[in-house]
Amino acid sequence: MTAIEITSLTLQPDPPRGDQPLVIEVRCSVRARIVFEADLALEYFDAAGHRHWLRCAHQDGANAAWLPAGHYRWRLTAPEGSLPLAEGALHATVLYKDGPHPARSDTATLAVRGASIGVGLDHGRLVLDGDPDPNTLSWRRGHQDWFFRHFDHAAPTVGSYLLKDSPLLRGRILDVGCGDGITDLGMYLRYQPERLVGVDPFRGFDRLAEVAAAQHLSLDPWPAGLEFLDADANHLPFADDSFDVVVSWGSVEHIAGGYLQALREMKRVLRPDGLLFIHPGLFYSHAGSHLGEFSDEPLFHLKKSREELREFILSTQPRRMDRAGHVASNAEYWQWFTELNPITVAGFEQELRALEFEPWRVALRTEPIIEYTPELLKYPMQDLATAELYLSCWNRKKSRAG
Numbered sequence: 001m002t003a004i005e006i007t008s009l010t011l012q013p014d015p016p017r018g019d020q021p022l023v024i025e026v027r028c029s030v031r032a033r034i035v036f037e038a039d040l041a042l043e044y045f046d047a048a049g050h051r052h053w054l055r056c057a058h059q060d061g062a063n064a065a066w067l068p069a070g071h072y073r074w075r076l077t078a079p080e081g082s083l084p085l086a087e088g089a090l091h092a093t094v095l096y097k098d099g100p101h102p103a104r105s106d107t108a109t110l111a112v113r114g115a116s117i118g119v120g121l122d123h124g125r126l127v128l129d130g131d132p133d134p135n136t137l138s139w140r141r142g143h144q145d146w147f148f149r150h151f152d153h154a155a156p157t158v159g160s161y162l163l164k165d166s167p168l169l170r171g172r173i174l175d176v177g178c179g180d181g182i183t184d185l186g187m188y189l190r191y192q193p194e195r196l197v198g199v200d201p202f203r204g205f206d207r208l209a210e211v212a213a214a215q216h217l218s219l220d221p222w223p224a225g226l227e228f229l230d231a232d233a234n235h236l237p238f239a240d241d242s243f244d245v246v247v248s249w250g251s252v253e254h255i256a257g258g259y260l261q262a263l264r265e266m267k268r269v270l271r272p273d274g275l276l277f278i279h280p281g282l283f284y285s286h287a288g289s290h291l292g293e294f295s296d297e298p299l300f301h302l303k304k305s306r307e308e309l310r311e312f313i314l315s316t317q318p319r320r321m322d323r324a325g326h327v328a329s330n331a332e333y334w335q336w337f338t339e340l341n342p343i344t345v346a347g348f349e350q351e352l353r354a355l356e357f358e359p360w361r362v363a364l365r366t367e368p369i370i371e372y373t374p375e376l377l378k379y380p381m382q383d384l385a386t387a388e389l390y391l392s393c394w395n396r397k398k399s400r401a402g
Helices: 146-162 182-191 204-214 260-269 306-315 330-338 345-354 381-385
Strands: 004-012 022-046 051-056 064-078 083-085 088-098 101-104 108-112 117-119 125-131 172-176 195-199 226-229 243-249 270-279 357-366 386-395
Touching: 004 088, 004 108, 022 182, 146 182, 146 243, 146 270, 146 357, 146 386, 172 182, 172 260, 182 195, 182 204, 182 226, 182 243, 204 226, 243 260, 260 270, 260 345, 306 330, 345 357, 345 381, 345 386, 381 386
Parallel strands: 172 195, 172 243, 195 226, 243 270
Antiparallel strands: 004 022, 022 051, 022 064, 022 088, 064 125, 083 117, 088 101, 088 108, 270 386, 357 386
């Protein structure tokens, strides 16, 4: 049984008429919890079996990054044009990914009757709607949406961009500093690992089922193999070599008192030749303060004195972002800032190499330009200009058996 079933394929008018727009409707049901990269393929074959055209949903932006269980409709409306549609057959297939596996629905076929007429299918407009409404899903909302940032951006950035869809993603994964667990849910559903454990002492993950339900994703039954624990990154409650992949997205900068012990723990629980993905917040970057909800001024946390910044944060009303239901106070924002570790690219690389992590894939995002002011002159150009660091490393250590 496929995860997507086409329930109907219709053509209006039937038979087609040259003086009316042509409407092709494909209805389908998603029977799995979720499918990824859903794309409708429409093909027309004439009586001799020749394929005259092929149209995919991505041509119109009507493909779907993901669809939860539900009922959907693709609708192609085409004005009269120049492409002949005569006796033949119309075929519809939905291509998608079931986790990491490419898949396709069964093909629905509709016999086309009538004389040869012109229909401009190559100029038509294809739209997707349904229940739930795809326009309400996170991939329609973009980076201003908290769920999108983690489920749609962070999860595939880790697995596909930096870890290159490694087979190790099908094994045992640990996320250190998992926060609300949204990234872990995105990774688990995309890569279907044997086990994925998220750890965080603040238990933001307790509300994950509620947060997912708001996105029309049911976690009932709970995904087998997805676990969350209240644990300290400096003292991970796992045996040596327990995981094939260790992930840390935007968390090490928040470990009060420093993160070197946490890196040692990640290395300890990661198997020999396992993979580490890490995305540390860079303190001297534009977003390094984690205070973007208070000001758009670049590097404002480096331009003010400590006391000026404290007064500004405690007295300014932030532009609230819905962080999966958590609303932080001004005092919390200030505490988080004071606990930040001042990470730089050069310093972080030295620390990883000292622990015998071997770089594999590295991505740096830089700012288009830095406008120096007198307050910024003491800071290195590289630190101010580097906005983000993403990297994956091999854990080069000998096994105890070796």
